[in-house]
Amino acid sequence: MLQDNWLGNVGHMCSSTLESLNIKAESGRGFTDDDKLLRDVCLGYLYMLSLCNQEGIVSDSTLPNNLTNNRTIH
Helix, strand or coil: CCHHHHHHHHHHHHHHHHHHHHHHHHCCCCCCHHHHHHHHHHHHHHHHHHHHHHHCCCCCCCCCCCCCCCCCCC
């Protein structure tokens, strides 16, 4: 995982996770409380990432390769 694009990489992982959860739900396998929690966390992250991108809060210049910026988004 490249440090200069870690937010995007986490976004891709969230998308993949949501796709896997969707396949699980459609196949009729049990959808556990942990699955619901993971879905909510992934959706929340993707929503926050899209808001940050829209508002220009996170950009390539904000997160350099050495990640010296101490801001976190939760």
